Amino acid sequence: MTTTKENLANPGPVGLCGFALTTWLLSLINGGFFTAQEGVGLVLGMALAFGGIAQVIAGMFEFKKGNTFGFTAFISYGAFWWTWALFTIFFKGETAPAFIGWYLCVWGMFSLMMFVATLTKPKVLSGIFFCLTLTFFALGIGDGMENHSIVHIGGCLGLVTALGAFYLAAAEVINESFGRTVLPIGERK
Template identity: 50%
Template sequence: MSNEQGIARFSNPAPLGLAGFALTTWLLSMINAGWFTGDAMNMVLAVAMAYGGTAQMIAGVMELPRGNTFGATAFVSYGAFWWSFALFVLFLHDKVPAAFVGWYLFMWGVFTFYMWIGTLRGVRAVQLIFLALWITFFLLAAGEWTGMGRLHVAGGYVGLITALLAFYVSAAEIINEAHKREVLPVGTPRAA
């Protein structure tokens, strides 16, 4: 696609990446919140590999020619998270101590925390996604470390909020672009 000056214009991959992240996060968070048992995990794994993992990776690679370091880093990283999660559950779940799983989740929380700091001059809705996500990771890590089921459930509920926020921003990106105006507000970025 090109614009009026004949310069290549790349499509916005964010709605794809956000939707892949949101759907997969929603499904896993329903289990973490206790709405479903681990028997539902196979569907999460399928979606984690196909949509949460692969679609986000594609979105991240699509961010590169747009010069969006943040988007590329976020989508490729969380795509890799979903692939690593699926591989862990499928092949290693019974072979890794809970404390180490806690460190895995905690370090994803650390990554998400500094990514959140990177959003603070951007769109407010994206800030909220990353805020809710680092809280989710830290709650789930604390649940693994302490064995307190309530922390795990709390992480599940904050994960559901994270997924809803990501779905909202994905929808806003699609709908606002289609209507060529802001139909769904996402909050304006802070002035430099």
């Protein structure tokens, strides 16, 4: 009996784009560039569709490829976007700011774990998870203490995180298309 190897496309870029674009939009609000009233509706749509569903689908394909890191990251952060959207739609006014702070700090701890796992992976990926860890902790502390200045710092860190994720997605697509490194990602030796 012969077996054929299934040739799967790289699911990483679509997961990274779902993460990057949704993070960018929410970070514009957290950073104080727009009010929640001006943009939260669109962020909710992105969180449910692109940030949530696209990342979960990417995670399932990473599972099929045997990539534990990609599977864990995309499924988890896809679920984050769903929990954030459902919370924002149904429960925001009913939750104590300190508890929201803990929710975000728990994601900061998860992101720290994922950052440590990136230390053998490309440097751009490590930078993304380092910034994401700082983002969650800043937002958690800011929301928990109801300190808008710290939330704004978290929003700005989120913008940096989103740019890094978008760069990595672009690098993966462009480098594969050209068959060579056009956009370097800091491969570790």
